Amino acid sequence: MSADGHLLHNLMLFGRLLRELGLDVHSGRMIDAAGALRLVGVRRRSDFYHALRTVLVHRQQDIAPFDEAFQLFWRPPKSDWTTMDLRSLGEERRYRQPQFDPPPTASDPLGRQEGPDGGDKVEMTRTYSAREVLREKDFAEFTADEVDEARALIAELRWDLGRRRTRRWMPGAGPLIDLRRAIRKNMAVGGELLDLPRRQRKEKRRPLVLICDVSGSMERYTRILLHFIHTVFGDVGRIEAFLFATRLTRVTGYLKDRDIDRAVTEVAHAVPDWAGGTRIGDVLKAFNFHWARRVLGWGGVVLIISDGWDRGQPDMLRFEIARLQRGCHRLVWLNPLLGSPSYEPLSRGMQSALPFVDDFLPVHNLISLEGLAEHLNALPSRRPSRRQQTRLLARSASQEQQEAPEAVQRSWRLDANPSFRHPRWGGGRERQGS
Amino acid sequence: MKQTTTVPATVDELQQAMREQLYVADRGLAISIHLALSLKRPLLLEGEAGVGKTEVAKVLASSLDTDLIRLQCYEGLDVNHAVYEWNYARQLLEIRLLEASGGLDRGAAARDLFSEEFLIKRPLLRALEHDGGRPPVLLIDEVDRADEEFEGFLLEILSDFQVTIPEMGTIRSEEPPFVVITSNRTREVHDALKRRCLYYWIDYPDFQKEYQIVTTRIPGAPRKLSEEVTAFVQELRTAELYKVAGVAETLDWTAALVALDQTELDPSVIDDTLGIMLKYREDIESVRGEPVRAMLNRARNRGTRRGRARG
Numbered sequence: 165m166s167a168d169g170h171l172l173h174n175l176m177l178f179g180r181l182l183r184e185l186g187l188d189v190h191s192g193r194m195i196d197a198a199g200a201l202r203l204v205g206v207r208r209r210s211d212f213y214h215a216l217r218t219v220l221v222h223r224q225q226d227i228a229p230f231d232e233a234f235q236l237f238w239r240p241p242k243s244d245w246t247t248m249d250l251r252s253l254g255e256e257r258r259y260r261q262p263q264f265d266p267p268p269t270a271s272d273p274l275g276r277q278e279g280p281d282g283g284d285k286v287e288m289t290r291t292y293s294a295r296e297v298l299r300e301k302d303f304a305e306f307t308a309d310e311v312d313e314a315r316a317l318i319a320e321l322r323w324d325l326g327r328r329r330t331r332r333w334m335p336g337a338g339p340l341i342d343l344r345r346a347i348r349k350n351m352a353v354g355g356e357l358l359d360l361p362r363r364q365r366k367e368k369r370r371p372l373v374l375i376c377d378v379s380g381s382m383e384r385y386t387r388i389l390l391h392f393i394h395t396v397f398g399d400v401g402r403i404e405a406f407l408f409a410t411r412l413t414r415v416t417g418y419l420k421d422r423d424i425d426r427a428v429t430e431v432a433h434a435v436p437d438w439a440g441g442t443r444i445g446d447v448l449k450a451f452n453f454h455w456a457r458r459v460l461g462w463g464g465v466v467l468i469i470s471d472g473w474d475r476g477q478p479d480m481l482r483f484e485i486a487r488l489q490r491g492c493h494r495l496v497w498l499n500p501l502l503g504s505p506s507y508e509p510l511s512r513g514m515q516s517a518l519p520f521v522d523d524f525l526p527v528h529n530l531i532s533l534e535g536l537a538e539h540l541n542a543l544p545s546r547r548p549s550r551r552q553q554t555r556l557l558a559r560s561a562s563q564e565q566q567e568a569p570e571a572v573q574r575s576w577r578l579d580a581n582p583s584f585r586h587p588r589w590g591g592g593r594e595r596q597g598s
Numbered sequence: 599m600k601q602t603t604t605v606p607a608t609v610d611e612l613q614q615a616m617r618e619q620l621y622v623a624d625r626g627l628a629i630s631i632h633l634a635l636s637l638k639r640p641l642l643l644e645g646e647a648g649v650g651k652t653e654v655a656k657v658l659a660s661s662l663d664t665d666l667i668r669l670q671c672y673e674g675l676d677v678n679h680a681v682y683e684w685n686y687a688r689q690l691l692e693i694r695l696l697e698a699s700g701g702l703d704r705g706a707a708a709r710d711l712f713s714e715e716f717l718i719k720r721p722l723l724r725a726l727e728h729d730g731g732r733p734p735v736l737l738i739d740e741v742d743r744a745d746e747e748f749e750g751f752l753l754e755i756l757s758d759f760q761v762t763i764p765e766m767g768t769i770r771s772e773e774p775p776f777v778v779i780t781s782n783r784t785r786e787v788h789d790a791l792k793r794r795c796l797y798y799w800i801d802y803p804d805f806q807k808e809y810q811i812v813t814t815r816i817p818g819a820p821r822k823l824s825e826e827v828t829a830f831v832q833e834l835r836t837a838e839l840y841k842v843a844g845v846a847e848t849l850d851w852t853a854a855l856v857a858l859d860q861t862e863l864d865p866s867v868i869d870d871t872l873g874i875m876l877k878y879r880e881d882i883e884s885v886r887g888e889p890v891r892a893m894l895n896r897a898r899n900r901g902t903r904r905g906r907a908r909g
Contacts, residue, residue, distance in 0.1 A: 188789065196637060203636050204609065204629060211609065211629060218630035222797035224644055224783070331674025332747060343686040344678075351708045357690075453840065457784050462673075487880075 171206065172198060178237050182220060185229045189220055212238075299530040302503060304384035311388055317530050318395045326543040327367040328463045328493075338364025370465050370493060370543075371402035375451065377470035378435060379409035379442040385500045385528070389469055390428050392533060394419055404459045407435050408447040414455070442473055444513055445480035452484055456491050463493040465543065469527060471501050474513025482516040489520045493547055497521040498536065503528025522548050605635050605662065615661040621653060622803075622811045630798040631658065640756050640777035642792060645800035648844020651780040655737035658776065665734040667775070669721040671744035677751065681761055683718045684711075692716070712765035722755055726771035736775040741791075742784045749788050756794045803845060805832050805904075815849050819856050826863040827852050829897035834875065837885060837893070843875040850874050865891050 175197060182189045196219045204215040213234060221230050298313060306314065335342060342363040350357050374393055378386050393405055397419050404416050413435045421427040460466070466488065474481060489495045497517065501507045503526045509518060518524065525539065526532045606612040612635075613628040623631070631654070634641035643651040659666035669680060689711045696707055719727065725736040741749070755761055759774040779795060781787050803811065809828045812819065819827075831848045843851075851874045860867060868890050876882045885893070 188793070190793075196639075199637060200633050203633060210625060214626040214629040215633060217626070218633055218796050218798055222642065222792040222795065223786075224799045227799060330745065331672070332676060332745060333674070344684060347684070347686060347689050347711070351711070453838075458786070461785055 171201070174237075175201070178216075178233070179220070181233055181237060182230065185233055187221065187226050187230065188223075193220055209238075299534075301530075302528050303388045303500065304528070306388060311391065314388060314530060315391050315395070318392055318533060321395070321533060321537045322541070323372075323396050323537055324541045325370040325372055325465050326541070326545060328370050328545070329365045330368050330462075332366040333363045334366045335361060336364035338362050340364075368462070369402070370463050371404070371459070371461075372396070373459055373464050373466045373492070374403070374405045375412075375447075375466065375468045375470075376405070376407050377409070377442060377444075377468075378407045379473070381442065381471055381473045382469075382500070387428075389527070390431060392527075394427055402462075404455075406451065406455070407431065408442075408444075409435075410441055410443050410446070411436065412447045412450040412455075441475050442470070442513070443476035444470060444472075444474045444517070445476040445478070445482075445484055448484035448488055449480065452487050452491070456488065460491050465494045465496065465540070466492045467496045467498060468521075469498045469500075470513075471499055472497075472509060472511050472514030472517065474511070474516075476513075478512050478516040481513060482520070485517050485520045489522070494522045494543060495520065496523040496525065496536075496540075498525050498527035500526070500528040502526035503532060606632070608632075612661075616657050617814075619657040619661050620814050621650070621657040622807060622814055623654075624803075624807070627654070627798055627800065630796055634778075634796050635776060637796070638774055640779055640795040642779045642781065642787070642795035642797050643800055644781045644783050644797070646802065646842065646844060647782055648846035649800045649802060650845055651800055652737065652739055655735050655739075655778040655780075658778065659735040662732065662735065662776070664732040665728070666737060667721050667725045667728075667734050668737045668739060670739050671741050671748065673743060673745050675744045675748050679720055680748070681720050681722045681751075681755075682763060683720065685716045685718050689716050714766070717763075717766075723761060723769065725775040725777075726755070726759060726761060726769060728771075728773075728775065733771075733773040733775045736777045738777065738779045740782060741779050741787060742781040746788065749791050753790060753794065756791070802835055802842070805829065805900075808832065808845060808848060811845060812848060812852055816852050816856065819852050820861045822862050823855060823860060824852060825901055826894075826897060827855065829901050830863060830868070830894060831875070833893040833897045833900075834885070837889070839876065839881045839884070840878045841876065841881060847875050863894060863897075865894055868894065 176194060179189050179194045179197070197216055200215045200219045201212070204211050206212050216234070217227070217230060221227055298310060299317070301310070303314075333340070333342075335345065340363050342361045345361040346357055346359070349359055349361060374396070376386075376389055376393060382389075397403055397405070404414070405419055407413050407415050415431045415434055418430040418434055419427050421430065485495075499509070499514070502509075502524070509515065509524070523539065525536055527536065606615050609625070609628050609632045612632050613623055613625070616623045616628070616631075630641060633639070643654060645651055655668075656666055692711060693707070721736070725734055728734045738752070741752075756777060758770075760768055760770040762768045777795075779791075802808075805828055808831065809825060812824045812828055813821075816824070827848065831843055831851075835842050851871065854871055854874055855863075855867070858867065858871075869886050872882050872886060872890075876885070
């Protein structure tokens with residue numbers, strides 16, 4: 165009896181340990197666990213393990229921490245071993261600190277004193293024209309104060325990625341008669357079908373996937389772009405965010421924090437290769453392999469934010485981005501360098517990616533973000549027609565590039581896609597005075 | 599009548615029972631199933647395509663000697679197709695008949711029209727209403743294909759084993775069915791649903807287990823062929839591919855090779871039949887030719903090492 169009590173006590177401690185490791189182990193689960201052990205018994209260690217695992221773990225990613233905890237917890241104690249050692253558990257699995265300084269967050273002493281609604285205050289005191297200047301200023305030249313102000317302006321933007329017609333029906337003015345409601349309704353008039361309610365397809369917002377470059381060359385933009393991503397998070401329904409330099413890191417979980425400063429700091433700690441070099445091809449490959457099938461369902465829109473400086477293999481980039489484009493509803497590439505009138509996408513990475521991008525837009529100041537919001541809100545419900553075209557382009561581009569790179573460089577503007585929008589000749593720039 | 603006697607009393611018995619139905623279950627999987635049966639909880643099985651998730655439910659149904667009720671999920675799956683629907687055509691006909699006979703009493707008609715006679719029972723309702731003695735196995739297949747709305751009403755059914763039909767009232771199950779839910783993890787199933795289930799992640803099998811599966815399912819295959827096929831597939835899973843071949847593919851491939859009268863693996867035959875294993879053009883192109891030969895050599899080396907260790 166007392167042995168049983170010991171086991172239960174340890175089981176509770178184990179449950180608490182799992183909770184500290186982030187597993188969703190509530191007390192109902194612990195009752196199940198105790199019940200399970202009674203059924204399976206504790207004679208065989210592997211049975212004991214599987215019984216606990218099947219009851220306490222319900223996500224694949226939780227299996228590894230569970231295993232680690234199990235190994236540590238359920239073993240014969242050494243003489244010099246105390247429960248204190250358990251506290252360090254899970255620490256190793258955390259990502260190491262960024263090797264480079266993360267971009268300064270807006271929580272420097274000055275920003276803190278302003279309080280949470282500091283942005284609003286500034287906005288009111290600033291004059292109209294000052295605000296205009298800010299809208300046109302390149303993100304790279306922003307001071308910490310201006311970042312705060314810009315945040316307030318970004319927060320005013322509305323994001324609506326268009327809607328996708330789902331396969332689900334709901335009452336409405338659609339083409340089909342809702343027989344169930346028709347019969348119920350018309351029972352009141354003796355079953356004569358006088359009033360015919362109809363049904364229509366339900367619509368849902370498209371999911372959004374953000375893949376943002378935080379490599380060295382993007383450093384000046386990273387901070388404000390993280391703010392931008394965080395703002396979009398609050399607005400759009402389903403969203404996934406990834407950061408990359410040499411490796412792809414998923415940061416969706418961190419950005420769900422409502423407090424932006426904390427979220428940004430968390431993200432900075434989570435990304436191991438902050439401000440490293442860029443290997444876009446490898447990164448997209450990792451995305452295609454591990455995430456595309458899980459996050460691109462239901463007609464997602466993908467935003468890649470990068471300057472296109474790539475140190476990887478152009479062939480790989482071309483191959484992987486073509487694949488990514490085939491898998492998503494629309495692929496948008498945002499490039500901060502595109503804000504400069506003299507910029508031409510001649511870098512190797514940009515050259516290989518361009519034929520497979522549906523939209524190529526600047527993201528260097530607030531006006532460009534407004535333009536982006538406007539563009540995304542007006543996305544057509546159909547995919548852009550591109551498949552055949554891009555395949556052909558892929559083949560010819562890779563052949564031509566080996567023979568005569570100049571020819572390709574000159575012809576990039578003639579491509580049907582992307583719908584290239586340059587600040588000088590693109591539409592939507594005229595709204596500056598509004 | 600005691601029905602619980604049909605449930606295998608121990609994990610070993612369950613494993614044996616599944617083995618008799620040609621399913622090779624891990625100890626871990628067997629424990630999960632055993633617990634799900636004993637605790638009367640739904641079992642959520644996740645894993646890559648083709649590792650035998652759906653098969654678990656089928657095998658379970660036949661080893662428990664009960665019915666299998668299957669619900670294939672898809673986007674937009676709604677109550678009308680998952681739980682129940684009224685037979686509108688018959689309802690309309692009934693109204694006409696009542697009119698013609700002059701006996702149309704509105705209150706009575708409304709009660710009659712929404713009675714069990716006009717109810718079309720869909721899988722979930724059939725699983726709950728089952729009265730054939732032993733509770734059936736309810737397979738909710740590929741729940742990740744359904745949308746969140748569907749998960750929402752699964753919650754009521756899975757936690758209380760009851761459904762509410764507004765016109766008729768609540769239908770409660772006397773003996774809850776054994777529920778097996780599978781997911782390919784193309785999206786994360788909602789936590790609320792997961793919390794109601796026991797969970798098991800089915801991994802790709804190791805060589806020993808896969809070899810056992812191949813010899814159990816295709817007893818006619820030459821021993822050498824089965825061994826080489828298994829070793830080759832194990833090797834193939836380590837290659838960088840978009841879609842890795844599952845156990846189902848291994849079995850298909852072995853069957854195909856047996857049909858082609860092969861007694862051992864041959865690089866050119868592998869090249870010709872790669873389409874059975876790999877379903878992406880890019881994947882096939884990346885392994886065809888030289889990589890296949892290299893993999894086959896490695897697989898054979900492993901095989902001889904294994905043979906030596908055994909002998």
